[in-house]
Amino acid sequence: MDFEEHSKRFGEEEIQRWREAMKIVGNISGFVHRENSVDEDMIELVVKSVLAQVSNTPEKVGEYTVGLESRVEDLMNLVELKPSCDDVQILGLYGMGGIGKTTLAKAFYNKIIAEFEHRVFISNVRENSSDQDGLVNLQKSFIKALLRSVPEIEDANGGREKIRTSVHEKKILVVLDDIDNVDQVDALVGEKSWYGEGTVIVITTRDEEILRRLSVNQKYEVNCLTEMQALKLFSYHSLGKEEPTENLMELSKKIVKITGLLPLAIEVFGSHLYDKKEHEWLTELEKLKSTQPGDLQAVLALSFKSLDDEEKTVFLDIACLFLKMEIKKEEVIDVLKGCGFKAEAALNVLRQKSLVKFLADETIWMHDQIRDMGRQIDLKEHHGDLETRGRLWDRGEIMNVLNYKKGSSSIQGIVLDFKKKLARDPSAQDIALRTLHDKPGIRSVFSYLKNKFVKFPAEEKPKSSEITIPVEHFVPMKKLRLLQINHVELEGDLKLLPSELKWIQWRGCPLKDVPPVFLARQLAVLDLADSGIRRVQSLHRKEMDGNLKVVNLRGCHSLEAIPDLSNHKSLEKLILERCMLLVKVPRSVGNLSKLLQLDFSYCSNLTEFLVDVSGLKSLEKLFLSGCSNLSVLPENIGDMPCLKELLLGDTAIKNLPESISRLKKLVKLSLKGCRSIQELPLCIGMLASLEELNLTATALQNLPSSIGKLKNLQKLYLMHCASLSKIPDTINELKSLKKLFINGSAVEELPLNPGSLPSLTDFSAGGCKHLKQVPSSIGGLNSLLDLELDWTPIETLPKEIGDLYFIRKLVLRNCKSLKVLPESIGDMDTLHSLFLEGSNIEKLPESFGKLENLVLLRMNNCKKIKRLPESFGDLKSLHHLFMQESLVVELPESFGKLSKLMTLKMLKKPLFRSCESDSETPSFVEVPNSFSNLMSLEELDARSWGISGKIPDVLGKLSSLKILKLGNNYFHSLPSSLEGLLNLRELSLYDCRELKCLPPVPCNLEQLNLANCFSLESISDLSKLKILHELNLTNCEKVDDIPGLEHLKALERLYMSGCNSKCSSEVKKRLSKASLKMMVNLSLPGNRIPVWLSQGPLRYTTQPNRELRGVILAVVVALEQECKDDYQLPDVVEVQAKILKLDLALYTHTLHLSGVPRTSDDQLHICRYPAMHPMVTMFKDGYTIQVTKREPPVRQGVELKMHGIHLVYEGDDDFKGEESGFTETQFTVSQKLAKFFQHC
Template sequence: MSSSSISYGWKYDVFLSFRGSDTRHGFTGHLYKALLDRGIYTFIDNEELQRGEEITPSLVKAIEDSRIGILVFSKNYASSTFCLDELVHILACVKEKGTMVLPVFYEVDPSDVRHQRGSYEEALNKHKEKFNDDKEKLQKWRIALRQAANLSGYHFKHGNENEYDFVGKIIKEVSRRISRTHLHVANNLVGLESRVLHVTSLLDDKYDGVLMVGIHGIGGVGKTTIAREVYNLIADQFEWLCFLDNVRENSIKHGLVHLQKTLLSKTIGESSIKLGSVHEGIPIIKHRFHLKKVLLVVDDVDDLDQLQAIVGGTDWFGSGSRVIITTRDKHLLTCHGVTSTYEVDGLNKEEALKLLSGTAFKIDKVDPCYMRILNRVVTYASGLPLALMVIGSNLFGKSIEEWESSIDQYERIPNKKIQDVLKVSFDSLEEDEQQIFLDIACCFKGYALTYVKEILSTHHNFCPEYAIGVLIDKSLIKVDADRVILHDLIEDMGKEIVRQESPREPGKRSRLWFPDDIVEVLEENKGTSRIQMITLDYLKYEAAVEWDGVAFKEMNNLKTLIIRSGCLHEGPIHLPNSLRVLEWKVYPSPSLPIDFNPKKLVILKFPYSCLMSLDVLKSKKIFLKMRVLNFNDCQYIREIPDLYGVPNLQELSFCNCENLIKIHESVGFLDKLKILYAEGCSKLMSFPPIKLTSLEILQLSYCHSLESFPEVLGKMENVTSLDIYGTVIKELPFSIQNLTRLRRLELVRCENLEQIRGVPPNLETFSVKDCSSLKDLDLTLLPSWTKERHLLKELRLHGNKNLQNIKGIQLSIEVLSVEYCTSLKDLDLTLLPSWTKERHLLKELHLHGNKNLQKIKGIPLSIEVLSVEYCTSLKDVDVTLPPACTQECCILSTLFFDACGMNLHEIHGIPSIIRTCSARGCQYSTSVPTGMLLNKVATFICILLDIIHVFHVT
């Protein structure tokens, strides 16, 4: 499968190699005429050609351009060095170009040729005398004769059969070999070579076992064309060949038994074979094929039964066999165990322009005046070869005006030929899968997959996960960076299916997405019970809609209404009670319709709306199905009402409601609630107590008037992370310990925070940043942290400008970072029980920008990195080991004291294990440590007034 042979355009069907004086006017002449009579284009050298010692370049070219080489071995064939050179070059082309070879032994014994006996021995001995200095040439001839004689061929001897019949056998074999191969592939195709090479690399010609390779992609992308080209390229390497095209269509029309019969007929020629059932055909195929090297292409498969009937397993075929399967369904390949697959992507812009130009103008370069419209067509086709060829053919010879008109038409109503090809994949879907596809194609292209799943599971009342997987496998949709994407023409195909439900009356279609259609239905009150989904995108329609608000009255089957546009300046008088999803951005009315009773509603989202109250929720009605409530950025809402009527609520969001001042106590007792977003409610001063046993996410940041964190009335075990930014809370209540699985807590810019009374027991990371009222942090006062439960690993204090004391640093802490706490003067770690049998875990101590810090004491044995920077008042640092400890007890390896000014005079007790010490911009006195550990090398980097000194001590 050499890549050099991809351009296999043979000039001749047959090249005849023969000894002219033996057979030109006899056998070879008869064979040549018979070949021509059968329409087999054959090269034979001119009998008047003056032969020299070596074959000419023109003859070499003729050999390379020939599909089959027929070698007529006669008595004096080997006496011609010219013939022998031809033979060597023909056999070389077998490997390099896939040339087929057919030896004919005319009045000579194949064994004499193989072993160079008789006249062949005599001829080679004469050549030996003449070419004694070129033993390599002689060896090539001998090898070539032996290789050719080992090939299966034809042996003629007078008296055994009639020469006419013998020639007929050869003609029949040549015809079979020629007719079994080249499938028609258009000449003007673009981008084919790289795709063919990719597939041939998967076929791995060096592997002797059986391989199945799948080619998958959307309809019209070129799967069959690639398979045909690969088939043409490698066919000569196999004993039996078969290209089964249109398997999907033929199995529907004629059944699987017909496919089995076609396979047997094309390979072994048994067209009259009778099969009673698929199960009868399987053992016959396995028996006939298991010893043969077979190339089989199974084109356009859409059902696993088709593969199981034709290519059940690799054990059905002989060594070296290859099976190529084309399909629109990747999952089908997976189910059949095909692991080597290639997804065919569309053409890039350059390739698409070239294909379109070649189809529409029959030339590569076109009039520059057409470039704008050509680019428009390329954009519309989105790289789909089928679309480019159909449009290019339709517009061949047309004016620019006709091109413009046609593309306008295609964008409104897809071309039927393109539509029919693409729709095959849709037709193969189950009913539920078809509905999910139409929803996505019409309304949700480009949206986040999680959002699409949420809406569609609600709309259809079943999980769409499986259906979406099927759509992906069938190349109808893709998911990229969690976004659902479709080929533009696949999208158009889906939209056209819905449009055809009622071509002239949008109100009688199941889905509405096109702004003009929606506006027509709303303004003219043309809504009907057939409408199930409406999505109006904010970006696609800005003009004001003039309607009377009653258009929804007749839409009693409307399940999903999503409006992301501010084009409706008047709110609805009626909303259907059939709604399951209601999402309306910039809802224009202060309240919902008085007769709206949304008992089926699951998702209610009104961001940026003009709602002033949620009266529909204040009623005594129970909405058991409601799961999501979202009133983000609603500036007129002043309170969150009683929500006891929505006991199954899972997500509640009212972020940036700047005038919100009250939250009903019921919000704190929604035991199914998982997500609570209340950020940015700048006038909210208090939050009711909470006992939200299912809660996972709690957001209360930027509530600038919030004075207290809500009391936690019972254990809440699902919140693992909590950020509190920009509030005026004065303390963390003791009850926060009921967040028993909280692992990370961050307090930022809580400027009134004065004390921390309680912290959850399993906290691992605790950060306090820019809390300017915090003066003392005494962790020993926290009753939740007992000696038996030391879980805190990181404590980070940053920008707390009035913090003066830090006490009770827990044994479990591994990283302590204190930065820009400008009132902190002393950090005394000796207060910890550091030298007891319970080992301290502190590994890193970072002190940066604490400009009033003067002294650091009691650094524990566990420390590995001590980094102090811009602590300009620092005078004394003591890293001396306790008397009971040896140098071996210490693992401190890195010391940084950078930009600590001129006050740092001494660093006591630098241990010998130290590896790096930096003190840029400091003035201190110390000696290089002695008594280093045996066989260790220490490097000191002492930087005094920006002068670097490096010492190596062994």
């Protein structure tokens, strides 16, 4: 039966929906199942594709790869990833373009990423560094990946220095993809000596000579695929299967051989042949034979030549222009449609041919070889002459053309983006006015008048734009259709701009009004987002050609009103998001019959939307979210027959007009945060196409029963509906519903019928305070993957919950009334994660061990569980077990069978004893002998286990341990086998008050905490701890020396508050210049600070040609022991440093004074801040640093006795040689500190 026959039975409207659905399905690329296809092969392909889609790797690798796993293993054998590795390794991947270097680098990065706390992946270095500020922008990306903040960098040299201070001794994984110049590596990673031990740097390049010059540790040549691998890849892209059919096998072999077995060539040419007949393959093979074997560009060019003229133009626009902009698919379509192209069709062809791809966020992407081919084509078409090129994308070349008036009629597109400057600090006048407002009075008036006119060097008013370009330089470009000039100022008569312009993006435009000339031309897309535009009166003109399709004024905060737009009959998108000053929408908007999207999101002052929407016949998207003063919608809102998305979140709307029922195509409706909405109209059930309904945080008291008629509804959000106590039974009729969230609502029961909601995968009722019972019918939710019932008063779970055969995640956190889990829970054999924290469950059922796929179990604060069932050891997939503050004190013998267990956190309370005379008898956790079998265990938190006497020997056999916390236990010695834990990085023995001797510890330790080990008398030689960066000996009162301290080259933090004078004297003698240069935090007994530190507030004055590289703060603090410490914090948090501009604190930092001494004696703390710390980056000319006590205090009795500040400038601490012949004024800062400690 065809659509015409069906229309007689179901009606034209229903058939139209079917047609649209078929279009959507038609755009999904699938796999071809031919008559001779093998079902198993097809199933394997589909499974691989699905797994690729649901994977959550940090860097996305291709959707289908061959030969990758073996190559990754090759790389794994070339680098040393064990903690014992004390080298910085550089691995170079080289090979010709399109051979798969980037894919391999991404796969390797994903494989080892878990070994690194800090990682950076910089893509397309060659391309992105070609612009004038390219390297600087890449340096910003590098630092942002490490520090999550974007620094101000003036030039590449400054950026290199900031990278040096950012990576400072850190262990980092770095990938630089597509290097073509040694200078790029120097600017981005600098020197190996900057990095911490264990750092791995991966570089990909086409030029092996670069790797030789860089002296990499290992080189790896990425070779072509084998013929068998090439055939699999070719078959996938040309036939949708892993092996060619018999009749095409020989033909396929010939093709892959000519492609040179290059993955990119195979993918593109295979996609080019997709869905073609055998005779067409033969024709294309003849064309392929005319190329040189392995000539990638020639193979790619064949795919390009198969495009029609319009598709070729679209391809070149993307390759040359849009890729630079990191632009989204929807924006590309807008621009291309503005040029008169069939945008969707062209992009679909390019995607099918693997010439372009779209990332998960819809950003357009293209392989650099394909991009380079496009740019070469653009160059060749115009004989390589700059002035006759079709498209310009390089900033240097663009400025060359403009500055020297080399423009010609050949130029069709230019992209020029001078990035917006970072936000600046408040001005002196702003601060003075704020002070006057906060503290009115005569003294504040005088202070205001004095401070109002204070000038700061950093406050010089910036230019409104980065650069000025005369408009007349564009005059020769008669065919210019695409122009991006972000943060540029145009000088001259804008009427001189080419009349062929179809798209102009001028973000940061300094003009106050939209130039009328833009509207008198053929302009289709006008993008002036984030500009200072105040008026758009020029949009109200009589003589319109009808070309304008998109107006984007997003973020124009000064825009006050919108004029009559009736003349713009072709307008399709009007974007006014975050135009804060807009008060109303002009009625004329209702006359825009071709408008597809209308966006007034977060126009917080918008009070009126009095538009006759009946004229908006084409509107698909209406966004009014965040219009907090908008209370009324047009009564005839239903007269928009094409509306698909209506977003009304966080508005003051009280009700929905009845006419909303006529929105037959509405797919998404959001009323999130509409706190005045108390009910929905009964007619809501007539929204036949609705797929998503968000009613979160509304005042709804009930849902209409008609909601069950929403046959296509997939997502329903009812979170935090505090007045919604009942859900109608008709919800069971929602056959398409996949996600149902009622978290925090007042719902009292779940009206679930057996076998209902067949599509539901995610159900969350967390925080429903009145939900006391889970119906037995929940077992009938056959598709459920994720069930969350946390913070509910449910008392039992029905046995039928075991019927959830596909469940992956079950959350029962803080279910205080739940005491028993049903035996049937063991039947949930697909369960991956189980959350029981804070519940009152008394025991785990014996069937618990049947959860053979359980990976994560969280049981923190389960105060009633005292033992684990013997079957617990059968959890063969368990990786992470959290049982903090539970009453479990005995682990079953079967516990050692948890061969995959990586994390065991089982700390007890209290974490430390409040006083030395604590008499409370601890509960001893019994560890079975099988515990030594946990060979995968990486983290063990056994704090407050009550271990007395000696540590069980089994702990010394856990060879994979990286973190071991044994604080607040009662043992007096440690086993010698501890030294053999070569993977151990962190050892915490905090508050182990009976420990008398520290034996040799693992040589790869990075952190060692012995604070409050009051009985500790001796420490073994630490000289082998080459990567130890933190050592805490606070209150180790009986320790007289720290053997090997002078050999701890990586030590950054040393805490010795409360230690005896003999020990501190020995340590001070051995604090060398080199060790103090590394030191970030140092605490030890002392009552004075270096005399060369400045007392009191310090004002910064820029020094000529000397950049500020650091700040040193020193404080002397004493604690009154009689004052009670309610919080029992392990640190002193009472001292703060503030950066002041006038009297406004721009930045407040609490000094890290770790360790609370048991004595009232004075303690000296020195804190050192490197160049990338906010204490340095925010400290500008004319600003002041002030050290003060916290107000109000957290702990009473802390006295700040003295403090000092010192600024470290470029050259102050750079000399690495011997300084014995220097005078005191010539000493480096670290040498001065060493001299101070030697004599104090």
